[in-house]
Amino acid sequence: MTMLWAAVRAELRKAATLPGSWAGIAVTVLGSVALTALNAGMTRAAIDAGQPESRAFTSAFENAFAAMPLGTVGAVIVGVVMMSSEYAANSPDAGGGRQIASTLTATPRRWTVLAAKAIVVVAVVLGSAALALPATLGVAAALIGAAGAETSTVAEQFARCLGATLYWSMSGLIAFAITVVLRGGIVPLIVLIVNNSLVSIPLLLSTITPLAFWLPDLAGRQLFGGDYLVEGGLDALPGALVMAAWTAALLVVAGVVFRRRDA
Amino acid sequence: MLLRAVFLAELGKLRTLPIATATFIGAIVAGAAVAAAVATATWTRQAPLPFDEVLRWTVPTAQALFVLLGMLPIGQEHAGHQLRTTLLAVPKRGLLLVAKSAAALMLLLPAAAATVVACWLAAATAGLLSDGPGLERQSVATLVTDGAGAAAYLALIGALGYVTALLIRRLLPALAVVLGAVLLVSPVVAGLSEHARWLPDRAAALLYGGGDAVLTAGSGTAVAAGWILLIGGIGAVRLLRSDA
Numbered sequence: 001m002t003m004l005w006a007a008v009r010a011e012l013r014k015a016a017t018l019p020g021s022w023a024g025i026a027v028t029v030l031g032s033v034a035l036t037a038l039n040a041g042m043t044r045a046a047i048d049a050g051q052p053e054s055r056a057f058t059s060a061f062e063n064a065f066a067a068m069p070l071g072t073v074g075a076v077i078v079g080v081v082m083m084s085s086e087y088a089a090n091s092p093d094a095g096g097g098r099q100i101a102s103t104l105t106a107t108p109r110r111w112t113v114l115a116a117k118a119i120v121v122v123a124v125v126l127g128s129a130a131l132a133l134p135a136t137l138g139v140a141a142a143l144i145g146a147a148g149a150e151t152s153t154v155a156e157q158f159a160r161c162l163g164a165t166l167y168w169s170m171s172g173l174i175a176f177a178i179t180v181v182l183r184g185g186i187v188p189l190i191v192l193i194v195n196n197s198l199v200s201i202p203l204l205l206s207t208i209t210p211l212a213f214w215l216p217d218l219a220g221r222q223l224f225g226g227d228y229l230v231e232g233g234l235d236a237l238p239g240a241l242v243m244a245a246w247t248a249a250l251l252v253v254a255g256v257v258f259r260r261r262d263a
Numbered sequence: 264m265l266l267r268a269v270f271l272a273e274l275g276k277l278r279t280l281p282i283a284t285a286t287f288i289g290a291i292v293a294g295a296a297v298a299a300a301v302a303t304a305t306w307t308r309q310a311p312l313p314f315d316e317v318l319r320w321t322v323p324t325a326q327a328l329f330v331l332l333g334m335l336p337i338g339q340e341h342a343g344h345q346l347r348t349t350l351l352a353v354p355k356r357g358l359l360l361v362a363k364s365a366a367a368l369m370l371l372l373p374a375a376a377a378t379v380v381a382c383w384l385a386a387a388t389a390g391l392l393s394d395g396p397g398l399e400r401q402s403v404a405t406l407v408t409d410g411a412g413a414a415a416y417l418a419l420i421g422a423l424g425y426v427t428a429l430l431i432r433r434l435l436p437a438l439a440v441v442l443g444a445v446l447l448v449s450p451v452v453a454g455l456s457e458h459a460r461w462l463p464d465r466a467a468a469l470l471y472g473g474g475d476a477v478l479t480a481g482s483g484t485a486v487a488a489g490w491i492l493l494i495g496g497i498g499a500v501r502l503l504r505s506d507a
Contacts, residue, residue, distance in 0.1 A: 027439075035451060038456065070447060080435075089343060093344075096343065189438055189439060190438070197447055201297075204300055204304070205300070207304045
């Protein structure tokens, strides 16, 4: 446990000095706030013009929550760079080595390294969520105020925020596990950003076979609740369990691969 | 003929780059797979699909790989010290940039054409072999027009990736920026504001489908080209003025 805690502290320091981590946090926080400001501004303009029906919803919460998909991309970026940075070659002037060699020299137990990195991925994503969610809700409330019509209770809103945070965390861990196996960030970055866009491959597959609803991103989408409900998909709790199972399985595979191969 | 020699050298570097070959083939396969899936999915509609409808589903997916393909000519230079070797062989940076840009186009244009042709073949074949709606019979002129528009869009998106990599100089950050902008920010902003038409991918998308109240396919292409020239211009200044 002492070694794990020391490894976590070391990985936290590495993450804090990694530009990619900050890029992922910026995408989540600043991107969500900017999108919410745009969305809420247009909703307020429609309300002031006497045309609230021209907007899908006037609720401040829904206008803020519409920015949630951007947080998934931020979590993916954090998960990818946490491991891909280990395999980026240094300058040939500095020997041309990779950071992973130094990491494994300092912490020879590979499962400890993997566990520490996974904990840091979750910590960074949770930190991003702790900043992004209140900020977006605050911006939406400031712009729309009492002019909008809330359609959900505070308890439901809180549950959906927790669900979104859980989805982000598991997405970050899945990205991290895939990057461990592939030892590079290009493929997981492309695949996972495409999957979290409007041209999601699993969503397309779901129109061909219902088995696609058991893929992790589709299974977990019900965690967002509200307008994110996927027709024919799994309910929130079973979907969360399926996504958690995928996350655990991929982390185990990543651990076995990482443990058995050379750095 | 120094330009020709540098151009051929840049092409040689791309030809021997494994990820370039993998991405080239991957883009074609991904486009064909999505086209086949759309042509067999019975939810689209019961009547056969026009080719531009297949492209409307296929191109947004394939564009991710074209972004990567466009970034490779620049991205590979900044991995390690290859750029120093390149500048040792070609000290004139302006010449290098022109040759490298031409080589990037030589990579993107055939890939775009092959992807669109593969989409048509896959959709037509899948439609024949399955119970799905399949492809509508259309004139060759219509197919060529739709296909050429989609291929031009893919090449423009690849060029956008190229100039972004030229500016940012590192492959992963450039990839995250362009993919995030094109796949996430652009569709979301388009749903919120009509001014999203001025974004490079939205403007260029008029080449293969959809209409707009302000822009046409030609003016949309000009807007996208303007973005590419603007970002490329800043990237070129950086290449010309900075150390390797």
